[in-house]
Amino acid sequence: xxHIYCPHCCEYREEEEFHASGQAHISRPLxxxxxxxxxxxxxMYFRANPRGIHHELWVHGAGCRKYFNITRxxxxxxxxxxxxVGEKPxxxxxxxx
Amino acid sequence: MSDVTSDVxxxxxxxxxxxxxxxxxxxxGESPLHHADLASIAEHGPKEGGVHFHERxxxxxxxxxxxxxxxxxxxxxxxLGVALPMQPLTSVTTNESSxxxxxxxxxxPDEWLIIVEADKACGIESHFHDKLMGHFSLVNISGGxxxxxxxGDDVVEMLKKSTPVDLHASEFPVGKVVSTxxxxxxxxxxxxxxxxxxxxxxxxxxxxxWLWIQDASREYGLVVxx
Ligand SMILES: [Zn+2]
Numbered sequence: 001x002x003h004i005y006c007p008h009c010c011e012y013r014e015e016e017e018f019h020a021s022g023q024a025h026i027s028r029p030l031x032x033x034x035x036x037x038x039x040x041x042x043x044m045y046f047r048a049n050p051r052g053i054h055h056e057l058w059v060h061g062a063g064c065r066k067y068f069n070i071t072r073x074x075x076x077x078x079x080x081x082x083x084x085v086g087e088k089p090x091x092x093x094x095x096x097x
Numbered sequence: 098m099s100d101v102t103s104d105v106x107x108x109x110x111x112x113x114x115x116x117x118x119x120x121x122x123x124x125x126g127e128s129p130l131h132h133a134d135l136a137s138i139a140e141h142g143p144k145e146g147g148v149h150f151h152e153r154x155x156x157x158x159x160x161x162x163x164x165x166x167x168x169x170x171x172x173x174x175x176x177l178g179v180a181l182p183m184q185p186l187t188s189v190t191t192n193e194s195s196x197x198x199x200x201x202x203x204x205x206p207d208e209w210l211i212i213v214e215a216d217k218a219c220g221i222e223s224h225f226h227d228k229l230m231g232h233f234s235l236v237n238i239s240g241g242x243x244x245x246x247x248x249g250d251d252v253v254e255m256l257k258k259s260t261p262v263d264l265h266a267s268e269f270p271v272g273k274v275v276s277t278x279x280x281x282x283x284x285x286x287x288x289x290x291x292x293x294x295x296x297x298x299x300x301x302x303x304x305x306x307w308l309w310i311q312d313a314s315r316e317y318g319l320v321v322x323x
Contacts, residue, residue, distance in 0.1 A: 008206050009275075010185045014261035016278050062278045064185075064205035 004058070005082045008066040017062040023047045024055040024069045051075055053093040057085075113226045117219040118237055126215075128154030129243045129303035139323035146318025147251030150310060153244040157218030158297070159211040160204075161225075163233035176224050177201065181209055188274045188287055196221055202274045202287060202297075210285065210297065215239065243303050247310065248293035251317035256294065258313045260284070266291065280309040 002015035029035050029043055048054070054074050059067045071080045071089045080091045120126035130152050165173060165181060174180040178194025182203045190200040200212040213221060218237050225235045247255070253264050259280045263269060274287040282305060285297040298306050311319055 008185065013277070016261055062283050063276050064208075065276075066205055 002077075002079065004070070004079065006060045006063060006066075007068050007082050007084050008064045009060065013060070013063060017060060019059050019061045021057040021059055021067065024057040050093065053080065053091065055089055115219055115222045115226060116237070118239055119215060119219070126155050128152060129300045130154070130307055133304070133307060135321050136323050138321040142321050143318055144320060146314070146320040147249050148247060148255045148310075148314040148317050149249040149252070149320045149322055150307075150314070151246040151248075151322040153246050153295075155215050156239065156244055157213040157215045157221075157237070158239045158242050158244075159213070159218055159221060160236045160238050161209045161211060161233065162207055162235075163231070164207045165233070166231060169229060169231055169233065172229050173225075176221065176228060177211065186273050186275055188272055202285060204274075204276060204285070212244070212297075241300050242297055243300060245296040245298060245306070245310070246289070246293065246322075247296060248290070249317070249320070250292060251314075252292055252294060255310065255313045255317060256286070259309065260286065262286065264288075280306060280313075282306060 002018075003012045004015055004018050005012050006018075026043065026047075029039060032040065035043070051074055054072055056070045056072055057067055058070050059065065067085055069083050069085060069087070069089065071083075071091050072078065073080060081089060083089060135152055161173075161181075163169065170181055170183075176196075177199050178196060179189050179191040179199055179201060182189050182201060184203065185206070186203060188200065188202045190198070192198045196217045197214050199217075202210040202212070204210055211221065218239055222235055222237060225233070256264055260277050262275055262277045269275075269288055271288050271290055274285060276283065276285045279286070279296065279298070282299065282302040284306070287295040287297075289295050296306075
């Protein structure tokens with residue numbers, strides 16, 4: 001069971017209070033009408049599935065009901081950092097593979 | 098519809114209709130636990146036990162949503178008689194307000210729960226819409242909620258069966274408030290004293306949670322207070 005720090009409540013709570021909402025930092029195309037089907041389809045349906053560092057959107061559903069971001073290691077499940085929506089992660093995957 | 102008499106008074110204002118959500122004199126207000134007849138259980142039931150239960154029924158509850166500027170905070174303070182608790186998970190209570198007993202619970206960075214006597218809710222709502230400038234929302238949620246006061250020597254033991262929140266006094270001091278999961282439902286839990294907690298629960302879950310609390314309290318003995 002995760003013990004997750006909510007950056008709005010400013011304390012750790014049980015995972016039971018939270019919901020994962022998928023990949024973070026997905027920006028909606030500014031002009032959807034100008035998108036090709038491929039561009040729109042990729043925005044809509046295609047998500048990264050990395051082995052390693054992953055940025056995820058979570059919501060403190062049973063608590064303050066606010067969304068925030070988590071940087072999590074998908075192999076070890078370790079939560080590396082928590083940051084608010086609009087902020088940038090300080091821990092990112094090494095680009096060179 | 099003309100032969101139906103309404104028990105709802107609508108107060109017309111310039112910008113907003115505020116509804117006085119109180120039962121009329123000829124209609125008895127019924128709490129979500131009306132059917133449980135807590136008054137009889139209090140009279141005839143056990144008088145000693147580790148957990149005490151009291152439904153603080155038919156209170157006035159208001160949800161305030163806003164990101165208050167300093168001016169708004171000042172105005173809210175003058176309207177409620179107490180300043181909004183801006184620190185996460187904190188609450189304030191005053192009995193020196195012109196609005197009577199006023200409790201304000203932090204819910205989220207832009208949300209508070211205001212608890213007053215039922216007959217004060219409409220007045221507070223009206224005052225907010227008259228006096229508070231800027232962007233905000235204030236909604237009377239009295240009809241959708243009820244309040245359980247649980248206390249006693251074993252109240253923490255009972256609550257531990259019901260919620261994953263750490264209730265140790267070092268982590269959960271008097272005055273702290275959390276919204277959390279409670280027995281597969283949800284509750285807003287506020288510690289009123291070392292051995293006394295307030296649970297704000299949804300009306301539709303009130304009966305289930307009352308049954309749950311009876312079961313969870315069985316080993317300690319449950320005393321119902323009128
Ligand atoms: Zn939270």
